Amino acid sequence: MLKLDEIQKRLLREVADLHTVPEGAYNIRSNSQSAGRQSTANIEITPKTDVSGLDIRIKPGTKNESVHIPVVMTESGLKEIVYNDFYIGDDADVVIVAGCGIDNCGTADSQHDGIHRFFVGKNAHIKYVEKHYGSGDGAGKRILNPVTEVYQEEGSSMEMEMVQIKGVDDTERVTTAELAADARLVVRERLMTHGEQRAISTYAVALNGKNATADVVSRSVARDHSYQKFDAKIAGNAPCRGHTECDSIIMDEGRILAVPGLEANDRDAMLVHEAAIGKIAGDQLIKLMTLGLTEQEAEEQIINGFLQ
């Protein structure tokens, strides 16, 4: 039975768009406890016995089902490491929604480190959405350090949407992926940092099989005194195609380091990287101001569009 207060419900809406108990399989983790869990005929969620975390097993051929595993934290000073393993059967086609919201009104740091491993079976298709959000006006930091490991078998495809728009003070995100033949990985990262926040995002993708493809794109905005580092490396170990792109808007006293990396270990590996950092163009602001927006409204429209 779910027992969540209003703050926890708000966090759930922010990170998983959940207004009520989700359909399908879910586990809602609240202040290190399970606040509700449900398996389905095709998706089994079981708690790990050795460490904190879950095993999520999706039967081969499961179609049009979803798994929600949001995490909310409202107790100041809570620190946890959670290990979630996803075993996705061949030919499955499912949506997985994760995400973590921390509300910290206290003085101690709150920290959630989620270690997610995905074992994606042959020809399976996964859409994975992970949103991070922080709120609360305490001096304690809201810290999230997600580690995501993806192992894709032949012909599988994984689309990852990683979003962190507000309120997370410190993040070190590490994502690694290994792709077999004909596997496809698409990553869309959207990030905004403000205040004194720091966000580091590292990707290491290995294209090991013939015709494997990866497309890793980050769009970010660094405001105030925040710092971002985007470090994306794609290694082509077979005839494959890889593309990485970092596109950033820098504002105020923000700082951004983009480190795109390509490594070709096969003559038929085709790898491309793009990186661009710049402030909001003056003529963009002027155009929207000639349409009646104030400078601040114009700035918000430009950033919202950019991070959409």
Place this chain on the structure above:
Amino acid sequence: MLKLENVSFQVLADDDKEKEIIRGVNLHLPAGKLVVITGPNGGGKSTLAKLIAGIESPTGGRLFFRGEDITEKSITERARLGIGYAFQHPVRFKGIRVPDLIRIAAGKPLSPADACEYLSAVGLCARDYIDREVNASLSGGELKRIEIATLLARKPALSVFDEPEAGIDLWSFQNLITVFQHMRDTIEDSSILIISHQERILNIADEIIVLKDGRVDRRGSRDEILPTLLGTAAAIPGCGRIQPMEGGGAQC
């Protein structure tokens, strides 16, 4: 509608000397008129348009809009008073979709049918643009037409177009002219100020102003001024290769 009194604009040139781009321009634009400003390149036409929209501030003189002194007013304030401005080189936005921009211009929520109306008025098939971003994937001509559509949605009392014909060669002048005439007919007492060299646009002007070396060289009705411009760089004949479409609308 719009009055300029002794407006000047100076910039600091590369040699650190003051350069006067606009020199004491006096101008009166009555309501309900379509006025075209023409003249040689470098004569100050685009600068004058930017001074009217508030993108540049004059170094001398005053500007009045519907009797109100707008000299010190910002771009936003002028836009809210009813001055619209279409860029010579439209701006690209990553992530802002075509209907978003039209909606911002209209200043209110728009139904897909409304957005469609403005896009088809500039010869674009709306359903092809509903999910398109106003980014580098659009051609210069498409951007130019979307730019004009933002003014149609905004319905300003005074519309300033800086070389609206540039880059729209795949559409047609005739359709562009239909758009201007439609604006005049549908927005009550609205005035349109167009900066252009094109003879076909000069042809629909109520009044023509020739700007040269930052000064009004001459002004008058189309019948007075146009014959003096024909054959000069201030009146370039339109490209004859493109056939106008019936009614100026999009065919899709």
